[in-house]
Amino acid sequence: MSAAVDGAAETFDYFDLTTLTRAERYKILTGAVIPRPIAFVTSLGPNGLVNAAPFSQFVILAVDPGLLGFSVGPRPTGSHPKDTLVNVKASREFVINMVPEGWESVVQQASDDHPADVSEVDLLGFKTIASTRIETPRLAGSKIQFECVLEQIVNFGDAPNHFVVGKVVAMHIQSGLTSDCKIDPKAYSPIARIGGRNYVRLGDVVKA
Numbered sequence: 001m002s003a004a005v006d007g008a009a010e011t012f013d014y015f016d017l018t019t020l021t022r023a024e025r026y027k028i029l030t031g032a033v034i035p036r037p038i039a040f041v042t043s044l045g046p047n048g049l050v051n052a053a054p055f056s057q058f059v060i061l062a063v064d065p066g067l068l069g070f071s072v073g074p075r076p077t078g079s080h081p082k083d084t085l086v087n088v089k090a091s092r093e094f095v096i097n098m099v100p101e102g103w104e105s106v107v108q109q110a111s112d113d114h115p116a117d118v119s120e121v122d123l124l125g126f127k128t129i130a131s132t133r134i135e136t137p138r139l140a141g142s143k144i145q146f147e148c149v150l151e152q153i154v155n156f157g158d159a160p161n162h163f164v165v166g167k168v169v170a171m172h173i174q175s176g177l178t179s180d181c182k183i184d185p186k187a188y189s190p191i192a193r194i195g196g197r198n199y200v201r202l203g204d205v206v207k208a
């Protein structure tokens with residue numbers, strides 16, 4: 001099949017994002033850029049509490065070295081910064097835990113606005129595994145985890161969004177998922193976020 005289509009026969013609804021409210025811009029952008037993988041970030045609070053929060057504005061930035069980034073926006077109330085940002089600035093490290101099928105509800109619950117002295121890990125009953133290169137623990141049950149040290153934080157937009165960049169200093173992959181550095185996508189099958197409280201699982205793999 002060719003990618004060519006008769007553009008003249010198509011119709012589109014036009015949007016000028018500057019005329020939308022912030023909530024509308026959020027809804028339309030996060031509904032359009034899908035599916036988004038989820039960085040379930042563990043970080044250490046000042047009192048040693050393990051914080052966990054999901055971030056789906058998440059991307060590979062470089063491979064030499066391996067750099068991953070996720071974007072932390074303001075709280076809906078616009079009040080104090082999110083715990084993850086505060087923790088990562090202070091400890092300069094974090095873990096990105098990839099999210100397996102079946103964690104849809106717990107990930108959603110972890111994103112509720114819990115006070116800084118509440119550990120989502122304890123609250124939701126996650127078990128942790130010690131990391132090898134950093135202090136922040138990983139989440140048991142996640143099939144792939146990246147231990148990261150903070151590389152930089154770059155601010156974008158007016159709110160602003162804080163784009164957190166981490167250098168991967170160790171990567172853990174569940175045994176049996178990888179052969180010669182190739183990860184079996186079906187066995188791995190992380191979930192991804194679409195709009196609102198909705199998630200998707202991996203569907204058909206199509207060879208180009």
Ligand SMILES: Cc1cc2nc3c(=O)[nH]c(=O)nc-3n(C[C@H](O)[C@H](O)[C@H](O)COP(=O)(O)O)c2cc1C
Nearest residue numbers: 053054055056057071072073082083084108111112
């Ligand atoms: C699946 C999912 C993805 C999310 N992605 C982001 C994101 O990319 N950026 C962001 O600022 N908040 C995102 N959120 C909201 C945060 O998880 C939420 O604000 C959380 O309370 C932050 O926790 P913290 O204060 O412990 O850091 C997401 C929520 C969910 C459920």
